[in-house]
Amino acid sequence: MSDGPAIPLADVLRAANELLSAGLIEDYALGGALAAIYYVEPFTTYDADIIFVASDKTLSAGIPAIYSHLQSKGWRVEREHLLIKDFPVQFLAASGLTEEAVRNAKPIEYEGVPAKVFRPEYIIAIAASVGRHKDLARIEQLLKHAKIDKTRLDDILRRYKLKLPKP
């Protein structure tokens, strides 16, 4: 990863847009740590999460077609990741809360590439549903440093029967 940016995010988003144009996915958004970084201070993370709504509603969620499309564009597969310029990316099929997060994601432009990123209220709710130590830290970070729409957050938490950790 000595040439170009350490995180080729523009390439990742361009590829996701191609999947969208090719009809292989219905919608997508940037999730995970990089989505949180959109709202808070930068911290170390080693991959990107692209959460997509599958066009193919079968159990495979069209993942084989997505992989083969990206591999034809030079991406490599390594365990659960696809690698672009040695940077690992996970393509995760959305459902339930994550699908709603994709549908309501915030449109952004990254280095001129149109994309969408999870809204902070959804990042918090998803972190609350997962509940690992780093998710709890992410919740705290977002509540402190991001502008949160409290009404939206409360509504999501109520509908998905989630609770925030006690401070």
Place this chain on the structure above:
Amino acid sequence: MKSEMRDKLAQLPFEEKIRKVGELIQLSRKIKAQRDREDARNYPQSGFRNPQSSELLSKNSKK
């Protein structure tokens, strides 16, 4: 990190934040490589890798 500094960093453009994350990744790789070299120098025959340096860093580098 002080709260005001974190707020200031949070206000940076996304592109700038991603560049900084890239720098953090490269720095952590550099430190890991340096520690691996030191371990190899200190324990040339055993193939020993100090868990504090190698394994933990490698674990931390995964989600």
